[in-house]
Amino acid sequence: QVQLVESGGGLVHAGGSLRLSCVASGSIVSINTMGWYRQAPGKQRELVAAITSGSSTNYADSVKGRFTIFRDNVKNTVYLQMNSLKPEDTAVYYCNVDRIRYYSGGIYRYENDYWGQGTQVTVSS
Numbered sequence: 001q002v003q004l005v006e007s008g009g010g011l012v013h014a015g016g017s018l019r020l021s022c023v024a025s026g027s028i029v030s031i032n033t034m035g036w037y038r039q040a041p042g043k044q045r046e047l048v049a050a051i052t053s054g055s056s057t058n059y060a061d062s063v064k065g066r067f068t069i070f071r072d073n074v075k076n077t078v079y080l081q082m083n084s085l086k087p088e089d090t091a092v093y094y095c096n097v098d099r100i101r102y103y104s105g106g107i108y109r110y111e112n113d114y115w116g117q118g119t120q121v122t123v124s125s
Contacts, residue, residue, distance in 0.1 A: 002026035002102050002111060004095045009119030016123070017083045022095030022116055024076040027103040034071055034078035035098075038091035038121075045094070049080060062088075085123045092118040 008020040024031060035050035049069035050058045057069055068081040078095065095116035102109055 001104060002028065002100055002114065004097065004114060004116035006093065006095050006116045006119040009093060009121045011122045011124065012085055014085060014087055014123055014125050016085050017081070018085065018121060020080040020082070020093055020095075020119060020121075022078045024097065024100060028076045029101040029103060029108060031073075031076060031097050031101075032099040033097065034069075035096045036069065036078070036080045037094045037096055038089075039094070039118075040088075040091040043091075048093070051078065082121070085121075087123045087125045089121060090123050091121060093121050094118045 003025045004022055005025065006020060006022045008018060010018060012018055031053065033050050033052045036048040037045050038048050039045040046060065048060050048063055049067055051069045051071050059067065066084045071078045097114045100111045100114055
């Protein structure tokens with residue numbers, strides 16, 4: 001089995017910074033695109049940033065220039081550095097991988113569209 005475990009959320013004042021981390025645990029063989037999504041109360045979940053296995057990145061317009069996504073393939077970890085935070089960044093942030101290959105029970109397995117449990121980010125004005 002695999003797990004995605006996020007950490008780093010919390011309460012911060014506007015203009016502050018946070019760094020989120022998401023670790024994929026298990027007998028991981030490979031991970032394709034890793035991303036961060038967020039969902040604010042009463043709103044749909046939206047893509048914040050994504051990074052491919054080749055380190056190509058994609059950002060929502062609302063976070064460009066403020067957030068940076070990067071990954072450590074050795075540690076199977078993706079990070080989201082969030083600077084100049086705004087109250088509208090308040091949301092639950094979820095880690096996602098589009099495809100993860102791992103070894104379990106003597107065979108190689110895949111999970112597609114795999115999600116973490118989420119971490120709360122609250123930005124006060």
